[in-house]
Amino acid sequence: DQQVKQNSPSLSVQEGRISILNCDYTNSMFDYFLWYKKYPAEGPTFLISISSIKDKNEDGRFTVFLNKSAKHLSLHIVPSQPGDSAVYFCAASDVSGSRLTFGEGTQLTVNP
Amino acid sequence: NAGVTQTPKFRVLKTGQSMTLLCAQDMNHEYMYWYRQDPGMGLRLIHYSVGEGTTAKGEVPDGYNVSRLKKQNFLLGLESAAPSQTSVYFCASSYSGLQRGELFFGEGSRLTVL
Numbered sequence: 001d002q003q004v005k006q007n008s009p010s011l012s013v014q015e016g017r018i019s020i021l022n023c024d025y026t027n028s029m030f031d032y033f034l035w036y037k038k039y040p041a042e043g044p045t046f047l048i049s050i051s052s053i054k055d056k057n058e059d060g061r062f063t064v065f066l067n068k069s070a071k072h073l074s075l076h077i078v079p080s081q082p083g084d085s086a087v088y089f090c091a092a093s094d095v096s097g098s099r100l101t102f103g104e105g106t107q108l109t110v111n112p
Numbered sequence: 113n114a115g116v117t118q119t120p121k122f123r124v125l126k127t128g129q130s131m132t133l134l135c136a137q138d139m140n141h142e143y144m145y146w147y148r149q150d151p152g153m154g155l156r157l158i159h160y161s162v163g164e165g166t167t168a169k170g171e172v173p174d175g176y177n178v179s180r181l182k183k184q185n186f187l188l189g190l191e192s193a194a195p196s197q198t199s200v201y202f203c204a205s206s207y208s209g210l211q212r213g214e215l216f217f218g219e220g221s222r223l224t225v226l
Contacts (some may be wrong), residue, residue, distance in 0.1 A: 043202055
């Protein structure tokens with residue numbers, strides 16, 4: 001069973017507009033959430049994280065929102081840039097902090 | 113700064129052959145992980161280690177073995193490769209539990225089993 005799910009395999013947006021990537025989880029023991037970005041032929045790189053005690057975390061153009069009651073988080077990128085085109089993975093960890101569970105990934109394409 | 117290095121980057125095997133993927137990190141990280149990435153399935157954890165001499169099973173451990181004899185190295189072995197093990201394998205490391213630091217990934221190793 002997929003405990004972390006990204007229902008949109010792909011998303012296409014225009015440069016300068018907002019990109020919103022969504023992620024849902026089912027395990028109520030998850031308490032720490034991360035987003036990773038992956039370019040082709042490279043390993044994923046950490047982008048931003050949020051603890052379950054917060055509902056928002058912002059870092060420059062990137063903001064992650066957490067809705068614990070809905071078991072939903074989202075990544076907002078404003079403004080979107082062509083260099084943001086990549087696969088974005090949502091990930092979650094439980095209190096042990098020893099392992100991450102990843103979603104399927106969403107391919108974001110930002111068109112100039 | 114090398115970070116996390118995986119070898120080999122590419123490998124083609126015949127069904128039934130064995131091989132070992134090597135992961136090396138120079139960041140003195142305690143935790144190391146092996147993931148596989150398959151289309152539409154994201155990254156799935158195979159095995160992980162929370163310190164030298166320790167290993168633990170992840171989501172999809174069958175058909176794989178691992179060893180962590182030295183803190184900086186984490187080996188992933190396939191004893192008898194099967195076509196279902198065709199995938200891109202990623203090694204990752206972290207300083208400690210994920211509450212205090214994110215994973216650092218290698219560039220990946222593409223394995224094809226014919």
